[in-house]
Amino acid sequence: MDLLDWHRGSLSTRRLSVLVKHMPRDSAVNRDLHGEAVEWDASTHLLAAAVDHLAVANWMTTTLNSGEDSEPLDYPEPVPRPGLASSELGDDEPTEVRPEKSHHHPSPADLALFFA
Structure with missing residues (x-):
């Protein structure tokens, strides 16, 4: 055409x-x-969400099963999504930034209470 x-x-x-x-x-x-x-189609977004949830589940399991005197593990980073600002971006182009949510990461005691 x-x-x-x-x-x-x-x-x-x-x-x-x-x-x-x-x-x-x-x-x-x-x-x-x-x-x-x-x-990124719907399947890719769902796959990224599944990976994020599995990472958090693994973090919770490891945190629950670690000893009281062990150092707390870092909360897992989510899979980067398109359209979100990232510290690795070196360009000057503006990107859409979603408002940050305040995350309260549960302590081992909080997780034990939840799953008890």
């Missing part, structure tokens, strides 16, 4: 807008508009 057809009058504005609106997820236009987020 030649986009100059719109300028020549043989391609209507409505048809052009429908073609642009229904471009494939990995098209250059979508990549330019949405960046890395076009590579």
